Each structure stands twice: as structure tokens, then as C-alpha cells.
Amino acid sequence: MPKIPMCDRCLLYAHNPHLVCAVHPAGVNGNTCLDFRENPNAEPVELWEPEGASYYNGELILQPQHRLTQQQQLELVDTHPMFTGRCPRCNAEFDRDWSARVHWDCSECGWMDDTV
Incomplete structure (x- = not known):
């Protein structure tokens, strides 16, 4: 089932192992979903950053100590x-x-x- 990372934060997400959501039960065919609706009660995505490290293009890069x-x-x-x-x-x-x-x-x- 092609679920994208943002599905977990969508209002339409089914929280069901057999369905992705009410609009796209089998999931979407791309990297984005036009029907995405941000769930205000969803857990925020935390980008944990240890001291001496930074995120570049979504990847955590450690800096020399x-x-x-x-x-x-x-x-x-x-x-x-x-x-x-x-x-x-x-x-x-x-x-x-x-x-x-x-x-x-x-x-x-x-x-x-x-x-x-």
C-alpha cells in the first residue's frame, strides 16, 4: 500500500492497516497528495538536533567535534x-x-x- 510520510498527519488518515484514508483507500500514486488536510491534533514532527549537528536537505550531518x-x-x-x-x-x-x-x-x- 503506497503510503507517503505526510499521511500520518492528515485528517483523512484511517489509522487502519488495510486502508490508508477515506479518499485514497489504497494510497496515492505519487510523492504528494492533493487531498492532504493537516490534522491540528497530530503530533508535531520533531527534528532532533544534537549539539554540533545540523540538518541539510533532511539529512542529519554531524560536525567535527x-x-x-x-x-x-x-x-x-x-x-x-x-x-x-x-x-x-x-x-x-x-x-x-x-x-x-x-x-x-x-x-x-x-x-x-x-x-x-
């Missing part, structure tokens, strides 16, 4: 190989093909990028 201060961000720009092209520990130069690189681990001194 740690935020860098402005000073930490500036230090990262000054020292990270993605911006400098060099290892922050031994100053070894990385290959110039930066567009495909994900990890910035140094083969010279063993420094490992833990920001990813």
Missing part, C-alpha cells in the same frame, strides 16, 4: 606541507603533485599527518 582556534589555523597554514610543500619536521620537499594527495607522511623522517 574539535574546532581549531584562529591561532592554530594560522599555524597550520604556516607549517602544513599542503601549504608549504615541505615536511614540518625535517624540511624535506614533497612531490609537486598535490592535487591527488590525501596523506602527507614524510618518508625521510617518518613525520605523519594526523589531521585527516
